[in-house]
Amino acid sequence: xxxxxxxxxxxxxxxxxxxxxxxxxxxxxxxxxxxxxxxxxxxxxxxxxxxxxxxxxxxxxxxxxxxxxxxxxxxxxxxxxxxxxxxxxxxxxxxxxxxxxxxxxxxxxxxx
Numbered sequence: 001x002x003x004x005x006x007x008x009x010x011x012x013x014x015x016x017x018x019x020x021x022x023x024x025x026x027x028x029x030x031x032x033x034x035x036x037x038x039x040x041x042x043x044x045x046x047x048x049x050x051x052x053x054x055x056x057x058x059x060x061x062x063x064x065x066x067x068x069x070x071x072x073x074x075x076x077x078x079x080x081x082x083x084x085x086x087x088x089x090x091x092x093x094x095x096x097x098x099x100x101x102x103x104x105x106x107x108x109x110x111x112x
Contacts, residue, residue, distance in 0.1 A: 014086070021071045021084070022054045032059075045070045046095075055084070065090040 018033040022042035025031075033040040038058060045053040045068060053072040060066045069084040089095075 017069055017084075017086075018056050022056060024054065027054050040069075045072070048072065063091055066092070 016035045016038040018035055018040050022031065022033075026042035027044045029042075031042045033042070033056065040056040041059055043055055043057050045055040047053075049072075051073045053070050055071060056069040058067040066089055068087045068089060070087055071084045
């Protein structure tokens with residue numbers, strides 16, 4: 001059986017993570033952090049469970065998989081036991097397509 005750490009990333013910080021949670025100002029201006037050879041940009045992660053999340057997004061070549069270090073303020077969906085959560089994502093355009101599909105379905109089938 002998988003542990004929550006297997007699903008959501010390591011239990012401890014990684015040597016190539018930025019030292020601190022990004023501030024709101026850093027997320028708004030997409031400040032950059034360089035840790036060794038790894039480049040990160042501050043951003044807001046899409047809202048989950050009613051809470052916004054600041055994060056660091058690993059800057060990679062277009063189409064490559066990337067990491068997001070998510071500092072979520074609520075217990076759900078991350079159970080509140082570790083901050084940040086390292087999430088592995090592939091191809092950011094999948095987020096765009098998912099958003100378009102959800103919006104279309106809401107427009108077509110959602111109650112007004």
